[in-house]
Amino acid sequence: MSRGHCILSHGFESGPDATKVTALAEVAQRLGWTHERPDYTDLDARREVSEVGDVPERLQRLIRLAGAAAARGPVVLAGSSLGAYISAIASLHVPVRGLFLMVPPTKMGPMPALDAAPVPTSVVHAWRDELIPPAAVIAWAQARAARLLLVDDGHRLENHVQASTREFEALLQAL
Numbered sequence: 001m002s003r004g005h006c007i008l009s010h011g012f013e014s015g016p017d018a019t020k021v022t023a024l025a026e027v028a029q030r031l032g033w034t035h036e037r038p039d040y041t042d043l044d045a046r047r048e049v050s051e052v053g054d055v056p057e058r059l060q061r062l063i064r065l066a067g068a069a070a071a072r073g074p075v076v077l078a079g080s081s082l083g084a085y086i087s088a089i090a091s092l093h094v095p096v097r098g099l100f101l102m103v104p105p106t107k108m109g110p111m112p113a114l115d116a117a118p119v120p121t122s123v124v125h126a127w128r129d130e131l132i133p134p135a136a137v138i139a140w141a142q143a144r145a146a147r148l149l150l151v152d153d154g155h156r157l158e159n160h161v162q163a164s165t166r167e168f169e170a171l172l173q174a175l
Contacts, residue, residue: 004074004097004175006035007066009083011103012052015041020080020102020157023165031172033076038065040083052082055111059086066094076175078168081105081131081155088116097175098122100168103129103155106136114140121146122171124164126153147171 006028008021016037028035038061044053062077069075074097077087084104091099092115099121106114123146125137134150141148149167151160 002034002073003032003172004034004076005069005072006033006076006078006172007062007069007087008035008037009062009077009079009087010037010040011079011081011083012044014080014083015039018080019161020164021078021083023161024078024100024168027165027169028076028172031169033172036065036069038062044082050109052109055082055086055108058082059089059111062086062090063093066090066096070095074175076100076172078102079104080157082108085111085114088114091117091119098171100171102157102164103132104137104140105132106140116144118144120171120174122167123148124157124160124167125150126155126157126160127151128153129155131155 010018016039025035040058043058046054076098078100079087080102084101102124123141153159
């Protein structure tokens, strides 16, 4: 029997087979969680909506998926960059057990500032993130007493995939 369900959301201009969400899926599987990796590439391509695609529809798609999953059992939302942003915001609309956010934007154009349900939250961010200032993420995590790992990397976290999977594993094991 599954411990719960993880929905792993990729970043902008990425995809469901991206390195980080694939690595998280492997962790979830090993720990007995079912998982899915929604494909938002069709929405990300909608540049007429904004420079980062159709963020409101991306959020609504995740809320629909998470709502259906929550009706069956515990849900954990995880994501990278834009995927982290929508995971956090979706947690305000659907009951979730935990959040795992990699390089989360604290602002997203005209969308609401980053916010999340008061659930166990782990954040991995990069000191040298060229898109999202570490200070903003530190302040956000501090206000929620979230677990925070800061690594010497850039926005893609390419040198810290394993560190990210260890943090995700720790979150899932704590739930």
